[in-house]
Amino acid sequence: MTGSLNLWLIPLVPFAGFLVNGLVGRKLPKVLVSAIALICTLIPFLQVAKIWFQLSSITTPYIEHLGTWIWTGAFHADFDLQLDQLTMVMLLIVTGVGFLIHIYSVGYMAHEEGYWRFFAYLNLFMFFMLTLVLSENFLLMFVGWEGVGLASYLLIGFYLLKDSAARAGIKAFVVNRIGDFGFLVALFLLIAHFGTLSFNEIFTRIAQHPAWQGGILTAIALFLVLGATGKSAQIPLYVWLPDAMEGPTPVSALIHAATMVTAGVYMVARTHPIFERSPLALSVVAFIGAITCFFAATMGLVQTDIKRVLAYSTVSQLGYMFLGCGVAAYSAGIFHLVTHAFFKALLFLAAGSVIHALGGEQDMRVMGGLRKKIPITFWTMTMAVFAICGFPPFAGFFSKDEILYQAFIWPHGGKILWFIGWVTAGLTSFYMFRLWYLTFLGESRAQTHELEKQGAVVHARSDSKLVIEAEHTHAVHESPWIMLGPLVILGTLSVIGGFIGVPEAMWGHDELGHFLEPVLGSVPHPPGVSSGLEWVLSGAAVAIGLLGLLVVHFMYKVKPELPAKLATQLHGLYALLLNKYWIDQLYGAVIVTPLLLFSRYILKALIDRGIIDGAGFAAGATAQGFGAIAQRIQSGNIRSYAGWLAVGAAVLLIAVYFGFTAHFLPQ
Amino acid sequence: MVPIYYYLILSAILFSIGVGAFLIKRNIITIFMSIELMLNAVNLSFVAFAHHWHQVSGQIFVFFVMVVAAAEAAVGLAIIIAIFRTRATLNVDSVDLMKL
Numbered sequence: 001m002t003g004s005l006n007l008w009l010i011p012l013v014p015f016a017g018f019l020v021n022g023l024v025g026r027k028l029p030k031v032l033v034s035a036i037a038l039i040c041t042l043i044p045f046l047q048v049a050k051i052w053f054q055l056s057s058i059t060t061p062y063i064e065h066l067g068t069w070i071w072t073g074a075f076h077a078d079f080d081l082q083l084d085q086l087t088m089v090m091l092l093i094v095t096g097v098g099f100l101i102h103i104y105s106v107g108y109m110a111h112e113e114g115y116w117r118f119f120a121y122l123n124l125f126m127f128f129m130l131t132l133v134l135s136e137n138f139l140l141m142f143v144g145w146e147g148v149g150l151a152s153y154l155l156i157g158f159y160l161l162k163d164s165a166a167r168a169g170i171k172a173f174v175v176n177r178i179g180d181f182g183f184l185v186a187l188f189l190l191i192a193h194f195g196t197l198s199f200n201e202i203f204t205r206i207a208q209h210p211a212w213q214g215g216i217l218t219a220i221a222l223f224l225v226l227g228a229t230g231k232s233a234q235i236p237l238y239v240w241l242p243d244a245m246e247g248p249t250p251v252s253a254l255i256h257a258a259t260m261v262t263a264g265v266y267m268v269a270r271t272h273p274i275f276e277r278s279p280l281a282l283s284v285v286a287f288i289g290a291i292t293c294f295f296a297a298t299m300g301l302v303q304t305d306i307k308r309v310l311a312y313s314t315v316s317q318l319g320y321m322f323l324g325c326g327v328a329a330y331s332a333g334i335f336h337l338v339t340h341a342f343f344k345a346l347l348f349l350a351a352g353s354v355i356h357a358l359g360g361e362q363d364m365r366v367m368g369g370l371r372k373k374i375p376i377t378f379w380t381m382t383m384a385v386f387a388i389c390g391f392p393p394f395a396g397f398f399s400k401d402e403i404l405y406q407a408f409i410w411p412h413g414g415k416i417l418w419f420i421g422w423v424t425a426g427l428t429s430f431y432m433f434r435l436w437y438l439t440f441l442g443e444s445r446a447q448t449h450e451l452e453k454q455g456a457v458v459h460a461r462s463d464s465k466l467v468i469e470a471e472h473t474h475a476v477h478e479s480p481w482i483m484l485g486p487l488v489i490l491g492t493l494s495v496i497g498g499f500i501g502v503p504e505a506m507w508g509h510d511e512l513g514h515f516l517e518p519v520l521g522s523v524p525h526p527p528g529v530s531s532g533l534e535w536v537l538s539g540a541a542v543a544i545g546l547l548g549l550l551v552v553h554f555m556y557k558v559k560p561e562l563p564a565k566l567a568t569q570l571h572g573l574y575a576l577l578l579n580k581y582w583i584d585q586l587y588g589a590v591i592v593t594p595l596l597l598f599s600r601y602i603l604k605a606l607i608d609r610g611i612i613d614g615a616g617f618a619a620g621a622t623a624q625g626f627g628a629i630a631q632r633i634q635s636g637n638i639r640s641y642a643g644w645l646a647v648g649a650a651v652l653l654i655a656v657y658f659g660f661t662a663h664f665l666p667q
Numbered sequence: 668m669v670p671i672y673y674y675l676i677l678s679a680i681l682f683s684i685g686v687g688a689f690l691i692k693r694n695i696i697t698i699f700m701s702i703e704l705m706l707n708a709v710n711l712s713f714v715a716f717a718h719h720w721h722q723v724s725g726q727i728f729v730f731f732v733m734v735v736a737a738a739e740a741a742v743g744l745a746i747i748i749a750i751f752r753t754r755a756t757l758n759v760d761s762v763d764l765m766k767l
Contacts, residue, residue, distance in 0.1 A: 639690050646686050
């Protein structure tokens with residue numbers, strides 16, 4: 001390999017797009033804004049593709065030194081970019097899916113206010129995300145980590161006049177801060193222990209000391225996990241992600257499904273040498289993943305907002321990825337990250353297409369019967385639904401199976417983890433097919449709903465019903481091709497994406513696993529486990545997926561009155577799920593309210609107003625007091641000044657007379 | 668030969684009269700006159716010292732003081748006339764527009 005790969009271009013081109021659109025985009029026509037944004041995303045994608053084809057001739061890890069950032073004593077942190085197989089996979093996902101979502105956004109956001117602002121933020125996000133995956137040290141990664149949080153905040157609160165959107169943005173930012181605190185503490189521990197933040201230096205050092213186990217490494221790993229739970233929306237910090245759906249749908253697809261939220265998984269995979277030395281931290285990751293996966297899925301069962309179902313589904317699928325990383329099957333976690341990026345981005349984009357078709361309606365209770373009206377959206381979404389439910393040979397089947405299999409053979413509580421993951425597969429199937437049935441199948445419930453809402457008020461004519469129906473049918477329209485194109489591409493990837501990692505037990509070669517081996521190590525295959533087991537587990541997973549489908553079919557097709565009946569009969573459970581276990585309320589009561597009260601009454605009233613302001617006021621009052629005394633001399637009466645002058649002169653004369661000035665005079 | 672301290676005592680007396688009048692009087696012309704008196708008291712001691720030390724610089728200083736005093740008298744009288752025209756009074760205590 002001769003010459004440089006110019007990795008620095010990959011993040012900086014989107015940044016240039018952000019600068020141009022952010023500074024002068026307001027004055028540019030929409031065509032130009034979208035052209036700039038698209039080109040600035042396409043160039044990195046093409047470059048990544050070019051590197052992909054050169055990859056065999058590159059010695060990995062390829063490191064590009066751009067300059068020194070911090071150099072103080074023995075510690076230094078550099079602007080170093082790194083390319084290895086793991087980075088490569090992430091780059092392809094981020095730039096590829098990112099570019100598709102940019103295209104989609106051109107159609108989706110066409111009629112929105114602040115068009116230029118949206119694309120500027122999207123490009124900013126791309127910049128930070130690419131920095132995150134390309135960085136060679138923890139510090140630069142942290143820059144990207146914080147930056148994607150910022151972009152996420154800006155985009156969640158994109159509809160800035162909407163109160164709930166602004167609140168959701170702040171919530172996401174604050175909850176992420178808690179995780180970032182963990183990340184930061186981990187960085188400090190790394191500096192204290194290793195004196196460096198470079199990935200390669202730290203991992204080399206760990207490799208040289210096989211005796212290092214637990215201890216400080218566990219502490220570092222656990223703080224990293226805290227960081228990862230914040231960014232990847234895991235228990236206990238998942239609460240921001242459902243609210244993040246307030247942002248425009250392409251944002252939910254790009255940031256809150258395909259890329260940013262997987263940063264935590266990427267980070268765990270990237271720092272796996274640390275986790276390998278700490279069984280405790282690995283178990284924590286695995287159990288956080290499994291529990292999140294299950295609870296998020298149960299919350300998704302009863303949501304009625306189409307995007308919220310997908311949000312809980314994202315949290316749940318991220319739980320699977322954590323589960324995979326927690327059982328030391330990092331490549332399985334990354335595999336699911338890849339397939340999830342395809343089908344979840346597709347699900348969100350298709351949901352966006354549905355919302356677009358219905359003019360902004362997100363409530364699934366008033367959808368239905370859209371299969372015929374928006375067929376392309378329907379078919380692409382169907383592919384995604386089958387992929388996420390893990391039906392063979394769709395993408396999700398292979399990746400989810402790999403995780404479940406790896407969990408099953410994990411010696412430390414693997415059976416429990418597998419069982420949770422397996423049950424969740426059934427729940428996943430249930431909530432996804434529920435969404436599918438409610439949205440696309442059956443009869444449209446929108447018309448009666450519209451009639452009830454508007455009724456004769458809008459069209460006070462005898463044939464008003466006909467008029468509204470006619471208009472409504474006209475209003476439901478398939479999205480333009482600029483939105484459907486990305487759907488079709490992602491749909492294709494959701495179908496065939498799984499073949500990059502077909503396990504060896506199924507006549508595959510696990511290409512992705514072997515590809516990632518130089519970075520993540522080989523996938524463990526303990527002796528004495530027959531390949532038959534993998535078949536059995538796959539069968540079980542598909543079976544429970546089918547069961548979920550059948551239950552949905554029975555509840556929403558055969559007996560449509562059943563869900564409502566169940567909701568009344570199991571009222572307690574239903575309310576528990578619908579209110580998301582009251583976790584938001586719990587956090588509000590236990591953390592937020594005491595914190596607010598403490599801030600308001602102790603920090604603000606007592607310390608700020610009382611002590612800090614009080615000290616300032618006291619100093620001011622003292623000065624004023626002295627001023628008032630000194631002011632009396634300044635009478636403004638010229639004769640009194642002259643009098644003081646005369647008195648002063650007299651005092652001096654007397655002093656001279658009594659010899660005080662002997663040493664002033666020349667002898 | 669009159670000893671020098673005679674002159675100095677006379678000068679001090681004249682100066683003190685000037686200061687006293689300056690402090691006590693309210694009529695602006697009287698104040699002006701007391702300033703002139705103080706200047707001339709200083710002039711007297713200058714001349715006395717010049718004679719005593721046989722140096723001419725003290726006398727030159729006196730000329731300077733006289734010139735400045737003459738210029739000051741011209742300006743001062745002009746100001747006094749202007750004040751009298753606008754205020755119809757010469758009482759300094761009533762000229763206090765600039766006071767806070």
